Amino acid sequence: MNKPFLLIFLIFTNLISLSTYAQYVEINLVNCKISDSEQKKIEKLIAYERMFCNEIFETSENITVPVKINIYGKSKDYRIEKNKYNAPSSTGFYIPAINQAFIMKSGDFIPVALHEASHSIFQFNYKKSPKWLNEGLAEFFETLDFDSEGNLYSYPQTYRIKSIKAGIADSDTERLKKFFKIYDGTFYGHGIDDNYNTAYSIIYYFIKNKSTKALKNIIKLTAQGHDTEEAIELTYGSFDAFESNYKQFYRLHP
Numbered sequence: 001m002n003k004p005f006l007l008i009f010l011i012f013t014n015l016i017s018l019s020t021y022a023q024y025v026e027i028n029l030v031n032c033k034i035s036d037s038e039q040k041k042i043e044k045l046i047a048y049e050r051m052f053c054n055e056i057f058e059t060s061e062n063i064t065v066p067v068k069i070n071i072y073g074k075s076k077d078y079r080i081e082k083n084k085y086n087a088p089s090s091t092g093f094y095i096p097a098i099n100q101a102f103i104m105k106s107g108d109f110i111p112v113a114l115h116e117a118s119h120s121i122f123q124f125n126y127k128k129s130p131k132w133l134n135e136g137l138a139e140f141f142e143t144l145d146f147d148s149e150g151n152l153y154s155y156p157q158t159y160r161i162k163s164i165k166a167g168i169a170d171s172d173t174e175r176l177k178k179f180f181k182i183y184d185g186t187f188y189g190h191g192i193d194d195n196y197n198t199a200y201s202i203i204y205y206f207i208k209n210k211s212t213k214a215l216k217n218i219i220k221l222t223a224q225g226h227d228t229e230e231a232i233e234l235t236y237g238s239f240d241a242f243e244s245n246y247k248q249f250y251r252l253h254p
């Protein structure tokens with residue numbers, strides 16, 4: 001991928017040998033093949049998702065969370081599952097009730113697999129989470145990759161960042177507050193693409209600013225029953241302080 005990249009700044013405190021947990025990823029291939037290197041890449045990057053979640057949820061239990069990914073080579077087979085579960089996406093989806101991801105093997109299927117698989121791991125840590133957190137992290141995990149020397153990196157989702165930059169130009173002060181109130185299925189309704197943009201932009205902001213401590217605190221507070229706005233107020237002193245930092249970050253972002 002020849003996009004500009006940023007290195008992952010997170011320091012994984014629970015580093016484990018990457019070879020040990022391929023066994024907790026089950027890939028079920030339906031009328032399709034994936035190469036050995038594709039399979040290894042998926043397993044390895046899911047291992048990073050596990051380490052990342054260990055870090056932000058302050059646990060070491062994500063290593064053995066079962067991840068099951070069904071990959072379909074024929075759209076006819078994929079469509080059957082998609083209709084069965086009433087899933088809207090033509091590329092991939094995740095069903096919490098059975099803890100399985102369903103992926104159509106088209107062009108860039110690995111990021112989709114990384115996104116959907118991360119919902120398995122996330123669900124294990126935090127079931128009734130705000131949507132921005134769950135989808136924002138999944139969108140970030142999509143962007144994990146290795147460079148030609150095998151170093152982990154994450155490429156920025158340029159079109160999502162572009163849209164955030166454009167949105168910041170018009171000064172709707174209630175926009176973020178309104179966004180953080182979306183807890184249920186409405187996230188996937190009207191304005192879905194914009195919701196994904198904003199969710200991703202929040203996580204990207206935390207990671208780029210090395211603000212894992214703040215992110216951890218917000219997660220903890222929301223899990224204790226605070227809504228996101230309160231959790232941000234308690235973490236940053238005021239919501240406005242957070243919002244102006246966030247906006248400034250995107251104003252300066254290339």
Ligand SMILES: [Zn+2]
Pocket residue numbers: 115116119135138
């Ligand atoms: Zn998702």
